C-alpha cells in the first residue's frame with residue numbers, strides 16, 4: 060500500500076527535458092517531460108486508447124505529447140487534444156495528470172488528490188537554494204520496500220558494522236547520548252558522541268588528528284523524507300545544532316547537511332535520492348568531492364544489506380522479527396506510516 064497524498068521526488072530537474080522519460084511512481088507508470096514553454100509535466104504513461112507508453116512519443120510545439128502508436132495527442136493537463144482521422148474527441152479521452160513542483164535539484168510529483176497538493180508541505184531543503192553552497196546529489200535504485208530504507212536511516216547502530224571504512228567508528232554506538240522525539244508525522248533522532256575517534260571519512264576530509272565530539276540530528280518527515288545534520292568538531296567544543304545561520308565556533312569543524320528522500324517505485328523497489336550541502340566557508344570543492352565519493356560508497360554498502368533484507372522477507376513472508384533498543388526512532392516512523400495508511404483507508 061502506498062501513501063498517495065504526499066509530494067515525492069519524481070526525478071532530477073536536469074533529467075526532465077524535451078525528451079520524455081518514463082518512471083514508476085507508487086506502482087504507476089508516469090511520463091515526465093518539459094514543454095517548449097518550460098513547464099515540467101507529469102502524465103500517466105499509458106495512452107487511454109491502447110495503453111502504449113506516451114514516453115515513447117514526442118513532445119509537440121504546443122506542449123502536448125503525441126502517442127507513438129496512433130498519434131493521439133494529450134495536453135499537459137491530460138486532456139486529449141487531437142485524434143487523427145476524426146474531429147470528435149470522446150469524453151473519456153484523457154490521461155491522469157499529476158501536479159508537479161520544482162524545488163531544489165528535483166521535480167516533485169503529487170499522485171494523490173490534486174485538490175490537496177499543498178506546495179508548502181514539500182520539504183524545503185533550504186541549503187540547496189543557498190547562494191554559493193556546495194551541493195552534490197545522487198540517485199540510487201534499490202530493490203527493496205521503501206520502509207527498509209526509512210528504518211535504515213533511523214538506526215545509526217548499523218554504522219560501525221556496515222560502514223567501518225567510512226563513517227562508522229567504535230564511538231558511534233557505545234558512547235552515544237540518544238534522544239528520540241516523535242511529532243504527528245515526524246521523528247527526530249538526536250545523537251551526541253563525546254571524545255570519540257573521528258571516523259575515517261571525517262579524519263581524511265577534515266584533517267582531525269585528536270578526539271572529536273560528533274553529532275547526528277536526523278529529522279524524518281513522513282512518508283519518506285529526511286534532513287540530516289551531522290558532523291564532528293574538535294573535542295572541548297559543543298556539537299553544533301541544526302540552525303545553520305548560527306555563528307560558527309572558532310574550532311576545527313566539519314558540518315554537513317544531507318537530504319534523503321525515497322520514492323516508492325513498486326512494493327519491492329524504491330528510487331532513493333540523496334543530496335549533500337556544505338557551507339563554502341568550511342569545505343573546498345575537493346573536500347566536497349571527496350566526502351561525496353566516500354559517502355556514495357557508504358550508501359552502496361547499505362544497498363547490499365537492504366536488497367538482501369527484501370529477498371529474505373519475500374522468502375519468509377509474515378515471519379516474526381524482534382526489535383532492539385536502537386530501533387526506537389525507526390519504530391516511531393514505521394508506526395506513523397502505519398497510522399497514515401489506516402487513515403488513507
Ligand SMILES: [Fe+2]
Nearest residue numbers: 217221357361
Ligand atoms: Fe548506512
